Amino acid sequence: MTTDTLTAVDTVETIHPGWVRICHWINAFAVLVMIGSGWQIYNASPLFDFVFPRQIALGNWLAGALLWHFAAMWVLVNNGIVYVTLGIATGRFRRKLFPIRPNEVVADLKAAVTFKLAHDDLSHYNAVQKLLYSGVILAGVVIVLSGLSIWKPVQLQELTALFGGYDTARYVHFLAMAAIVGFLVVHVALALIVPKSLRAMITGR
């Protein structure tokens, strides 16, 4: 077989190209660090009348958690920029995540809860997947922008003002975290229920 045929075979069978898989796992690692350290930061000055158990918070105390948060932030943002740029430039987002039709979301959701949703073509996302994946990418943009606005509220005051000021930006940041955690619970459960989708996100096919 020539290299050309190999490449052709490769393109036909690959479900997730290498850049998607690399970005996905770097992102998963960075997001977990951001959530764990964020919970510890939250505990130092809770917005609501509960705190997160110490065992699942990262960094031991406020200063330690801030170090983790600001270190993983660079990984998260740079990796996110690569993923979103390639997602748009290669047409992957347009092809795989759009259009999202409300009637298809309702139909696929019904099929999903009655376990009638087909998973034989992993290269095609159903309407619920499209909605959840574009939703979590959007939540990622919101959490980064609100994070920046509470990190540098003086230097980035226009951005902070856009969120309605420092205090509101903190709530927005927290709510975006809650949305991402909610997504993750469903997302990881589904990946374990359909193991071949997990294999495809690791090996590409």
Ligand code: HEM
């Ligand atoms: C560029 C990205 C980010 C920046 C610059 C950033 C910055 C910050 C800052 C400065 C704080 C302290 C807020 C305060 O003192 O009240 C904070 C808190 C927090 N962050 Fe982030 N963050 C980013 C991304 C994330 C991500 C991706 C997550 C989780 C998915 C996250 C979760 C949290 C949580 C839960 C808190 C505690 C909420 C609070 O009590 O205000 N952050 N972040």
Ligand code: HEM
């Ligand atoms: C840590 C555990 C995680 C596991 C086991 C996991 C597993 C997977 C799997 C198996 C797929 C392909 C599923 C499919 O065919 O529908 C996938 C896709 C995806 N995951 Fe995750 N994931 C994890 C974390 C995350 C996190 C933290 C995020 C974002 C906050 C995320 C966002 C996405 C997105 C946006 C896609 C679609 C990617 C694309 O097609 O371009 N995942 N994940």
